[in-house]
Every structure is written in C-alpha cells, then in structure tokens.
C-alpha cells in the first residue's frame with residue numbers, strides 16, 4: 001500500500017509523479033495533476049485506483065466519461081457514487097449542460113493543466129456492498145498520441161498509464177465500419193505502449209484489465225449485437241494483439257445519442273453534428289466489468 005505524504009509545512013507530494021510541491025499550490029509543478037486529490041485522499045481510509053480512458057482524439061472520451069460519471073451519481077445500476085471535491089463534478093456538468101443545449105462539449109486541450117479530473121468513491125451494492133475509490137482523468141487524445149510516439153515526453157500520461165489499475169480503450173466504431181484503418185492502428189499503438197511499459201516476459205500476458213469500447217455505435221447498430229465479432233472483423237490488428245498479449249480483455253459497444261442532426265451556418269463551410277436528444281446505450285457495462293475485475 002502506498003502512502004501519500006501530505007504535510008502542510010513541507011509541501012504536498014504529487015500522487016501521480018511523486019514530485020514535492022509547495023503547500024498551497026493547486027496543480028503539480030511537474031505534471032499538472034490537481035493536488036486537491038492528494039488532500040482529499042488524506043481524508044479517506046482507502047487508497048484510490050486509477051482507471052484511464054484512452055483513445056484517439058475525437059473518439060468520444062470526454063462525452064463518454066461525462067455521462068458515465070453522471071449516471072453513477074444518479075445511482076444507475078445500483079451504484080452509489082460520491083464525488084470528492086468540486087473539480088470532480090466539472091466534467092459531467094460540462095458534458096450534460098452542452099448536450100442539454102444540443103451541442104457536443106468542446107475539444108479537450110492538449111495541456112494537462114486544463115484537463116478534468118474526477119475522484120469518486122463508488123459503492124457497488126450487489127452482490128455484497130463493495131467500496132472502491134477511483135481517479136479518472138480526461139486526457140487529450142493528441143497528448144496520448146504524442147507520448148506513444150515518443151515515450152517519456154508526456155510524463156503525466158506515462159505515470160497515469162503506469163499506475164492504472166484498468167483501462168478503457170475507446171475506438172470509433174463508425175470509422176471502423178467504413179473501412180478506415182486509422183483507429184485500428186492507433187489502438188494497436190496504445191496497447192503496445194502499455195505492453196512495453198509492463199515489460200512482462202514474452203510468454204506472460206498482461207493481467208491489467210482492458211475494456212475495448214466501440215463508441216458511436218449508433219452509426220452501426222450491428223456492433224451492439226456482437227462487439228467481439230465486430231472487432232475481429234473490422235479491427236483485426238487490435239483483436240490479434242489483445243489475444244496474444246492481454247489476458248483480461250472484454251469488448252463493448254456504446255452510444256450516447258438517440259438521434260443526430262447536421263447543421264452549418266452561411267459563413268462557415270463545414271457541417272457540425274447536432275445531438276437532437278441523448279440516448280444512452282452501453283455506457284455502464286464496460287465500467288461494471290472493469291470494477292468486477294478489481
């Protein structure tokens with residue numbers, strides 16, 4: 001068990017990178033993780049676990065995590081969730097309020113000091129009550145790509161992935177269904193990065209649970225029927241790597257919109273999708289599976 005030093009006279013040790021920060025600082029000077037988390041942890045009797053939401057830019061990480069956190073606080077699926085600190089509510093609030101106004105939330109900035117972080121105490125009531133504390137940061141896809149392309153350049157990402165107890169790997173199902181290979185390649189890069197970081201022996205597979213989530217499944221409803229088959233057929237590189245290197249992988253499909261419209265304005269020459277109404281499908285299932293693995 002790790003202990004997190006939190007001495008207001010000497011300063012605060014960052015949970016993610018371990019750097020010592022001056023007391024009173026709100027973000028870690030080294031990696032920009034919020035130091036409020038450290039103070040909030042000190043008040044708890046359990047060490048938190050990190051669940052990382054990973055995937056290319058624009059796959060739907062921010063929207064997914066925002067809805068997931070909101071569902072948990074609304075006690076979906078018999079969970080009880082207590083957000084620790086106001087910063088934990090900013091992400092669901094941003095996502096829900098944008099969607100209520102029929103727009104998607106803005107793109108996550110590359111700079112780690114602008115990311116949303118969520119720290120929740122979650123109780124799974126069935127089969128018997130089990131409490132876990134989770135930290136879930138909303139990382140930017142470009143930053144993940146930058147770290148994967150040249151490891152050790154984005155320290156906060158490296159540390160987060162190294163410390164993660166489980167990951168949700170989001171992949172754009174709509175693009176994959178249309179035959180695009182980019183999502184497949186990105187997912188493979190992401191997992192091979194995790195593989196090399198664990199540095200397990202070649203004949204041992206990595207135990208860390210990975211939920212592969214097919215996002216935007218509203219565009220290709222067939223992936224709800226059989227996400228495994230969809231991945232095998234449309235994301236075959238990813239499928240193969242999962243089989244050879246990861247012992248604990250499961251596949252899911254998810255969508256957050258019931259129907260979409262498209263709009264443009266006379267001054268602009270691009271079209272934006274307008275979520276006409278929210279329709280959540282498959283948001284809780286990958287989370288449930290990850291939590292069951294702990």
Ligand SMILES: Nc1nc2c(ncn2[C@@H]2O[C@H](COP(=O)(O)OP(=O)(O)O)[C@@H](O)[C@H]2O)c(=O)[nH]1
Nearest residue numbers: 057058059060061062063104216255256257273
């Ligand atoms: N059709 C559809 N589009 C979605 C869904 N989730 C996200 N999107 C689209 O994907 C875009 C990027 O989502 P975002 O969560 O910001 O992606 P991120 O870059 O991975 O954080 C949104 O602006 C929407 O246009 C979904 O469930 N269905």
Ligand SMILES: [Mg+2]
Nearest residue numbers: 061062107108
């Ligand atoms: Mg985002």
Ligand SMILES: [Zn+2]
Nearest residue numbers: 014017028031
């Ligand atoms: Zn730090």
